[in-house]
Amino acid sequence: MGLKDKLTQLRDEGMAEIRNSKDLQKINEVRVKMLGKKGPITSVLRGMKELSAEERPVVGKFANKVRDELTTAIEDRRAELEQAELDAQLAEEKLDVTLPGTPVAQGQSHVIQQIIDQVVDLFVSMGYEVAVGDEVEQEVYNFEKLNLPKDHPARDMQDTFYVTPTVLMRTQTSPMQARMLEKHDFSQGPLKMISPGKVYRRDTDDATHSHQFNQIEGMVVGKHITMADLKGTLEVVAQSLFGDKLQVRLRPSYFPFTEPSVEADITCFNCMGKGCAICKHTGWIEVLGAGMVHPNVLKMSGVDPEEYGGFAFGLGPDRFAMLKYGVDDIRNFYQNDVRFLNQFDEKG
Numbered sequence: 577m578g579l580k581d582k583l584t585q586l587r588d589e590g591m592a593e594i595r596n597s598k599d600l601q602k603i604n605e606v607r608v609k610m611l612g613k614k615g616p617i618t619s620v621l622r623g624m625k626e627l628s629a630e631e632r633p634v635v636g637k638f639a640n641k642v643r644d645e646l647t648t649a650i651e652d653r654r655a656e657l658e659q660a661e662l663d664a665q666l667a668e669e670k671l672d673v674t675l676p677g678t679p680v681a682q683g684q685s686h687v688i689q690q691i692i693d694q695v696v697d698l699f700v701s702m703g704y705e706v707a708v709g710d711e712v713e714q715e716v717y718n719f720e721k722l723n724l725p726k727d728h729p730a731r732d733m734q735d736t737f738y739v740t741p742t743v744l745m746r747t748q749t750s751p752m753q754a755r756m757l758e759k760h761d762f763s764q765g766p767l768k769m770i771s772p773g774k775v776y777r778r779d780t781d782d783a784t785h786s787h788q789f790n791q792i793e794g795m796v797v798g799k800h801i802t803m804a805d806l807k808g809t810l811e812v813v814a815q816s817l818f819g820d821k822l823q824v825r826l827r828p829s830y831f832p833f834t835e836p837s838v839e840a841d842i843t844c845f846n847c848m849g850k851g852c853a854i855c856k857h858t859g860w861i862e863v864l865g866a867g868m869v870h871p872n873v874l875k876m877s878g879v880d881p882e883e884y885g886g887f888a889f890g891l892g893p894d895r896f897a898m899l900k901y902g903v904d905d906i907r908n909f910y911q912n913d914v915r916f917l918n919q920f921d922e923k924g
């Protein structure tokens with residue numbers, strides 16, 4: 577048999593093997609067997625040196641043609657098999673969308689945040705703007721501009737974390753009063769603001785004290801604002817948080833940044849004023865501090881106390897939450913035990 581016939585036979589055998597290859601592994605084996613260095617075509621080409629000078633280019637050209645045909649056939653078959661394999665894989669991985677999914681545990685707002693949101697929403701609905709300040713504050717805004725000069729004894733009421741001699745962790749949200757008074761354009765109407773946020777005191781943590789807690793500060797400054805406006809506002813807050821039959825009582829108190837200053841009590845929501853353990857049998861519960869903004873505070877922020885005046889109040893959402901839910905240890909709110917926190921499901 578001549579080399580050309582041998583090549584034709586090899587080609588026909590190869591083509592049959594390629595057609596019969598059922599998977600990628602098999603087609604790969606065929607490729608190595610037919611076209612590899614030890615394959616029959618290579619050995620035919622080696623035998624070409626025995627041929628005459630006239631025959632050699634003819635057989636060489638034919639050998640190249642056979643190799644090209646086989647290579648193309650192998651590649652086509654391989655592409656076919658790859659596609660078939662992919663189709664099979666896709667069919668197998670088909671999603672059953674009717675299967676139930678893995679349940680995802682849904683989080684919720686922290687109980688203190690729920691109270692803050694409730695109070696803030698209430699004030700926003702009454703046209704107050706929300707002013708969130710920085711927890712790191714300049715001493716001058718935390719104290720001086722709130723009528724607490726350097727050696728004022730009331731500074732001792734608030735043990736302070738200092739960052740530098742003039743920068744501190746704010747001990748109250750009141751610095752936002754001074755900052756907003758400085759910024760506000762009173763020709764556009766009164767300033768009505770609410771400022772929720774975290775504050776810090778150098779306190780030893782116990783059942784009723786925490787070195788970090790929350791405050792919500794509110795202030796209204798404008799023309800003709802009176803103590804009656806303050807009382808009415810506090811009634812709205814108390815009733816929206818604790819129930820609409822509650823009354824508010826104001827008692828004289830002292831804060832450096834208000835004059836006069838008051839403590840606000842609400843009717844005990846537990847006994848409705850009859851007297852119980854929660855209200856220590858007085859029928860009243862102290863919920864916040866308030867007063868008419870001190871003329872010095874207005875003056876120091878460039879507001880004329882002869883022309884403008886108003887009220888301010890500060891309440892503690894932590895204390896509100898303790899009262900509302902009967903929690904007797906403030907530390908529970910900050911230890912982040914989800915078994916405790918999950919009890920206050922806002923949806924439930």
Ligand SMILES: [Zn+2]
Nearest residue numbers: 844847852855
């Ligand atoms: Zn009571």
